[in-house]
Amino acid sequence: MHKDINRRDFLRRLGLGGAATAAALAGCDNVAEKTAGKLAASADDIPTDRMTYRTNPSTGDKVSLLGYGCMRWPTVDGSSVRDGESDIDQQMVNRLVDTAIAHGVNYFDTSPAYCKGHSEHATGIALARHPRESFFIATKLSNFAPETWPREKSIAMYRNSLKELQTDYIDYMLLHAIGMGEGMEEYENRYVRNGMLDFLMKEREAGRIRNLGFSYHGDIKVFDYLLSRHDEYKWDFVQIQLNYVDWKHAKEVNPRNTDAEYLYNELASRGIPAIIMEPLLGGRLSNVPDHIVSRLKQREPERSVASWAFRYAGTHPGVLTVLSGMTYMEHLADNLASFCPLKPLTDDELGFLYDTADLMMQCPTVPCNDCKYCMPCPYGLDIPGVLLHYNKCVNEGNVPRSSQDPGYARERRAFLVGYDRSVPRLRQASHCIGCGQCAPHCPQSIDIPAELHRIDNFVEQLKQNTI
């Protein structure tokens, strides 16, 4: 039935909830107006009944526009699990989940792969303390490793997810990151040849999976192919990367990516709700160059830099929920401020953000996520060390363009002194011989030797004062 609705209907139905909430709030509740959307010192300052919801057209689920990404749970030593070595801080996870649910967050997105495989377990414990019908669980079939491709292994992974999450049904089930690696070939191996896609569709019919969809990275052919089979598979949702830089500049950030504008419009034209990942571009839209900070802050002094990216993602009416991996209570509080309720961006503000994206592209950071797949470099370089130092300097405004810049001397010192601090001399870019052995390992497809030579060249210009 839902396949009969046209695009406009779909957008209207999906957007209705959010628009209504925002309209109802505009002017009627002065207390809420004063606090909503502003930088919140703590989650306690945010009203608990103002969350913006979107309606899933196929199941009628009222999903909170802020979804909780469960891949960055905090550890007992205080860092995010992805960075640190220690175990998940379950107490903190419980507190985060409780606070989120208290403020109306009801979508929790995890995977058997997250947090070194412990995310589902920790999320399950935290959620089991709440009534099952008060939240939606999203998890994925993360059968990346070839040894998990056989049907029984993949089914075991799925069954284990149910067990870890302490539930007998999954609200949102995803084929995880289709388009990665070998593209179509890998997709076929993971979901088609082993019959897993059929299996999951059967589970959906049986009601143990309420919504079936996929998340997409990389090869656009797989995305297009899966959508072309929409009539057959009836995707209930699709998870895509969307943010104000990726909207038009995805190829510049990462040549393998596709502009979010295309992805989103493809989904919207078929009436498939979009779930948004990487609304912050892996944190790079919250940690931005100083001149971008002042630009954004000047316009909305009381909102955080990150809030622009969240509001941007939430403003698109075809978006069901925007995922954020919130490690700390401060992240959660700031995001709640953006979504309780969402104040959609005006056309003027959208234009302002696209201009901001154009500005950011003028001194772009290297899209290195410090995954260290390129390491060890056989010639001893610390590749992520060099790239991250460069990015840090871009963001802090310590990459002078000319020796005539007013802050040139200070910026030059910060760049060069910081360089020696971040990376030992013998591991710096000047030692890159350009053998190219690193490049094929980079999941972001960075041309590492070219970037290192560019940075080395820049360092030389700084040292010789010839910039």
Add this chain to the structure above:
Amino acid sequence: MLRKIRIALSAAAFATVTLLFLDFTGTAHRWLGWMAKIQFLPALMALNIGVIAGLVLLTLVFGRVYCSVICPLGVMQDIFGYFGKKAKKNRYSYSRPLNWLRYAMLAVLAIAIAAGVGAVVSLLGPYSAYGRMAQTLLQPVWMWCNNLMAAMAERVDSYAFYTVDVWMKGGITLAVASVTLIVLAILSWRNGRTYCNTICPVGTVLGFLSRFSLLRPVIDTSKCNGCGLCARNCKAACINSREHRIDYSRCVACMDCIGKCHKNAISYTVRRRPATDSGETAAPSDGARRSFLAVTAVTAATAVASAAGKTVDGGLAAITAKQAPRRRTPIVPPGAVSLDNLTERCTACQLCVAACPNGVLRPSTDLARLMKPESSYERGYCRPECTRCSEVCPAGAIRPISRADKSSTRIGHAVWVKANCVPLTDGVECGNCARHCPSGAILMVASDAANPESVKIPVVNTERCIGCGACENLCPASPFSAIYVEGNERHSLI
């Protein structure tokens, strides 16, 4: 009062010269670099007539104030002497001058300069002796303190301090400096300015002049009661209180005696008659002097600790530390003009070594150029924007050179070592030498002339090579680079 002025001035001068040897940032030299250039022996080597004339005039007017104020080695001895006097008051006594020794040392120095035997000049010169101590013994401490500050600055996200490498630049130089320090410390603790009045050639020259100085301390015989307190406090051992005579060739115009005299019998005043004073015959030399000569003659060598291969954690490949290749001709920095010019003029004060920010300069271990600077590129290379050594050299051994001139001065030439070259050994693209050559002297050509697709190897256009060592330093082959620099005996322009 005069004594206080002397102490204040000498403290300032001493701190300044010391700072020049400690400072690795080049900041101190911009303002205070002249302090090194007014040192007597370096000025003489640099044929800096103005400075020499000024110092001669200074001595002819005020006596040997140079030895009390400007000379860092003299002030250093006064510091040891101060503690010596604390341990035992009135410890000095008059002794006869050892003129034969003084003039012999001066003659040795003159002959050494004329004959170009630099080691003698560098061993005897007071300023260079002090420089060696400051550079080898004090600068590492200074740098470690700096590194501590840098670590703290890093924690508060400040860029005020940066970490520097502290490394053993020359074992022989360190040994010579240590021995000089110990011997001088003992001598000055016990006997004050023994070195200055027996061995130091600068002291001898200035002493010869100061006999005729306009101003001098004079004993008023009408007031003097012959108590001898002045003589027992004279670190130069030059006051013959019994005969009411002062040996002005040895007096360093420290003004200590003026204040010591209870009768105000000594005053610093204008001379009236030409003096005919100075000891005639040789006094028995004491053991300490002999030991000094013996010990300075012996130079103990300690092994240079080579940087061991760094142990690294999982994600980083181990890096083998570079070793210096055997160079047939040593490399000397731009501005040195030629190996001979540097060897002739250099007093081995280590000021350039202390100032080099790139870890290039280090004292030579070669006997003919002992402790004089030479370049090597394991730790860094002679960077195009740096002319630091040429700016600080007080002796004209490394003459001032502009960045532009430096970039076109051929101090050496690169030599390719086929056996080490990474494209041939590892089969990968490289060209790091060519990429970093500031003069474009390295070209990458196919290793197999018949096959243009074969891996590329570097060839050196010697005409354009300036010998800066970027190629050698950044070559991925280690411990021995696949391309290294041979020095040019005489520098030339491209």
